[in-house]
Amino acid sequence: MILVTGGAGFIGSHTVRALHGLGEASVVVQRGTGQVPAHLADLPVIAEQADVADLGALRGIGARHRITGIVHLAGYPAPRGTVGGIGATQGLLYGLLNVARVAQEWGVRRVGLASTLGVYSGVETDAPLTEDLPVRLTAPHPIPRSKKIAELLGEQFAEATGVEFVNFRISGTWGPLGHEDPFFAAPALVHAAASGQPLDLSGLLAQPRLGDGLDLCYVKDTGRAIALLQLADNLRHRTYNIASGQVTENADVIAAIRRTVPDAGLELPAGTSRPGAALDITRLHQDTGFEPEYDTTRAAADYIAWLTAGNPR
Structure with missing residues (x-):
């Protein structure tokens, strides 16, 4: 049984659904709340109310369930300002x-730790971004700042505990x-359409x-x-990149949306302010067999169908 912190959230809920599809509870x-969220109610999911910054609450979960793995996706609001920023940072570290x-x-x-493509900020290369590229200390x-810290701490914890941190x-x-x-603009474009x-x-x-690009990966x-x-x-x-392995520009997203909503009024200025870079997913493919199932057209159609069915986001 896999413990998924933040498992009711955006990426977390799709991870839970994917784990179920692979036969793992x-x-x-x-x-x-300790209630199973409505969007996971069709699955045999167990919900627990706890703050990962509360060690006693986490230990209680382990006393009630046989946990064999952890996917740590829970976060705190991005630390900003002074007092609030310290509190958020403390929550992240304690968790x-x-x-x-x-x-x-x-x-x-x-233990799987959520990181971000933002750790590559400032890395200059014309090739896809690989996991062994040296990243900047700043x-x-x-968000990317806290993820860099977590990656280093994960390495420290792996050495100290003997548990594999990925x-x-x-x-x-x-x-x-x-x-x-x-x-990035893709979610706003879909919501408008x-x-x-x-x-x-x-x-x-x-x-x-229009020419701004990013390695977009559909959440499923x-x-x-x-x-x-x-x-x-x-x-x-x-360390593994989780991505589509290719750059998608805003123009590509708009074209995909218009295949489903032809009259969508989605105008952006021409040109490029951020060309974007692809993330290399060779490691991911070699070690798991992963291949993206959703291209931009299929992703846009699926997302629009979800929203037009009455779901707010």
């Missing part, structure tokens, strides 16, 4: 420390249960352009890749 940890501690106590074989945003460097992920991400409302890009950190593929890595008999590496 999950215990979903949520801070707010990670507690996960490592219970993993050792329970004799867990593998980061321009709290980093999942997750690319730009979009799809059902997601949100309008501040880093599905709702028929004007395109709202106010939540993005920068004005997107992301969840399946995480599940495959978590359950693999043998992994030869400590």
